[in-house]
Amino acid sequence: MVTIRKKEPAEGCTPGVPCACNQAKVEPRTLGQISAPWSDGVLSTAVGDVPRARTELRCSDRLGTLKARSAIGRMHYSILPGLYAVGNPTAESPVVVTANYKLSFDHLRKALTGRNAWVLVLDTKGINVWCAAGKGTFGTEELVRRVQVAGLDRIVSHRKLILPQLGAPGVAAHTVRHQCGFRVVYGPVRAKDLPAFLDAGLKAEPAMRAVRFALKDRAVLIPVEVVMGAKYVLLTAAALLLFSGLNAHGYALERVRTTGIQSAALVLSAFLGGAILGPLLLPLLPGRAFSLKGAILGLLLFAVLMLSGMATTLTAHPLLHTACWALVMPTISSFTVMNFTGTSTFTSLSGVLREMRFALPLQIGAAALGLGLWVTGLFLSGGPVL
Amino acid sequence: MRYLEDVITLEFDAAKCNGCGLCVLVCPHAVFAMAEKRAALVDRGACMECGACSKNCEPGAIQVRSGVGCAAGVLVGWLTGSEPTCDCAGNSSSCC
Numbered sequence: 001m002v003t004i005r006k007k008e009p010a011e012g013c014t015p016g017v018p019c020a021c022n023q024a025k026v027e028p029r030t031l032g033q034i035s036a037p038w039s040d041g042v043l044s045t046a047v048g049d050v051p052r053a054r055t056e057l058r059c060s061d062r063l064g065t066l067k068a069r070s071a072i073g074r075m076h077y078s079i080l081p082g083l084y085a086v087g088n089p090t091a092e093s094p095v096v097v098t099a100n101y102k103l104s105f106d107h108l109r110k111a112l113t114g115r116n117a118w119v120l121v122l123d124t125k126g127i128n129v130w131c132a133a134g135k136g137t138f139g140t141e142e143l144v145r146r147v148q149v150a151g152l153d154r155i156v157s158h159r160k161l162i163l164p165q166l167g168a169p170g171v172a173a174h175t176v177r178h179q180c181g182f183r184v185v186y187g188p189v190r191a192k193d194l195p196a197f198l199d200a201g202l203k204a205e206p207a208m209r210a211v212r213f214a215l216k217d218r219a220v221l222i223p224v225e226v227v228m229g230a231k232y233v234l235l236t237a238a239a240l241l242l243f244s245g246l247n248a249h250g251y252a253l254e255r256v257r258t259t260g261i262q263s264a265a266l267v268l269s270a271f272l273g274g275a276i277l278g279p280l281l282l283p284l285l286p287g288r289a290f291s292l293k294g295a296i297l298g299l300l301l302f303a304v305l306m307l308s309g310m311a312t313t314l315t316a317h318p319l320l321h322t323a324c325w326a327l328v329m330p331t332i333s334s335f336t337v338m339n340f341t342g343t344s345t346f347t348s349l350s351g352v353l354r355e356m357r358f359a360l361p362l363q364i365g366a367a368a369l370g371l372g373l374w375v376t377g378l379f380l381s382g383g384p385v386l
Numbered sequence: 387m388r389y390l391e392d393v394i395t396l397e398f399d400a401a402k403c404n405g406c407g408l409c410v411l412v413c414p415h416a417v418f419a420m421a422e423k424r425a426a427l428v429d430r431g432a433c434m435e436c437g438a439c440s441k442n443c444e445p446g447a448i449q450v451r452s453g454v455g456c457a458a459g460v461l462v463g464w465l466t467g468s469e470p471t472c473d474c475a476g477n478s479s480s481c482c
Contacts, residue, residue: 021393040462044404123480131454133436133438134436134452134453134454155427165411165412165414165438166414166438167437168412168438168439168441168442169436169438169441169452170441171439171441171442172441173442173444174442176443186408186411186412189414206410206416209411209414209416210414210415210416211414211415213387227416227461249461261481282387283387288388288390289390305412321444338457339457339458341455341456341457342454342455342456342457342458342459344389344455345414345434346388346389346415346432346434346457347389347434347455347456348389348390348393348433348434348435348455349396349435349451349452349453349454349455349460349470350390350393350394350395350435351389351390351391351393351394351455352455352456352457352460352470353393353460353470354390354393355390355457356457356461
């Protein structure tokens, strides 16, 4: 028999009224002692209390999503592993398995709105299902252990676990069956297709099994790309600013205002071009290798800046300047877009290895040559250079 | 969108296939399809070497060198002398 106990409202919150974002602070919790803003009580089951998750996302959830998407403390948004309830599940209700990554968990509970289900959260160290499966943390061993720890065989009468399809790289369905008696059923790739999958008797349309990488899918990854690379690029830009004052006669502050600022701006443009336009224009950029796509993008950016006059106004040595930035800008964009292989949904390890074996030496060579030209420009006599 | 195709390590031994169809279900890029109650490799070049098919192939008909197609992971692997890895663990913020 399953009974529901309502969670006591947190201090400062009115029952039935969503708490303000700044009041919702996720605390470490244990089963039966819930303070997570997305939980609304516990179910008492044969094997103890099971926290119940709300299906509607509140402003605190959305704020967390924004932070996670922007890579701000994104590893602090993990969910305590274990069994959860959605709605009022019974012994016949489906068991859906997910990772303890906030976005995975949020997508899943939202998709289960109006449904009764059990949600088994695996400990993937706060990593999403696909990445965790690739690393093996969303894996056979952890799944079997969680099934046993939760006492799932005493909570449900059936012996089926619905796993996200992208968990398959880490889970051997036949091993799970042999070790704990539960049959793994691979559900759709996206949580939002789960209701249709459940209604169709655990059958997924081919479209639900395909990984897409549409404009929208790529666009949401941009903030993380920008934030991840920003510190290196800002450091580089700062170093160029600092060193731009050097010349054969000592140090000239005027150079910092001219050469320095322009150099820093070109480096930033090449990076932002790669990190923002790279993902957006990915299918339109020629070539298959991401490094090539990035290099072409960088060259185009360079050409646009040159033609518009933004990269030439301070030049005393036009050839040197052109050669330097024609090398450096594509290199930065190339490296930035090549890094996007990690977030893309169709690159293979063998392919990335092949690509990096030819791209990395070229990138290092071009960057070194470009930097050499830049430094040469500083020490050539005359007025403001580069 | 397709990536480099002539480097894929996926190998399929049709003789070992028991026709369970799991490889068709778990592949996110429709590399396999069912043909006459057995799996068939229909689009090898679309493989991203995630390893889902081989992991779930009980008779062991599928072999692939699986891993993450991630440049940062490969770089970390080269620098540390280890296998290419997507450094998702711990407090690291670099992850796919």
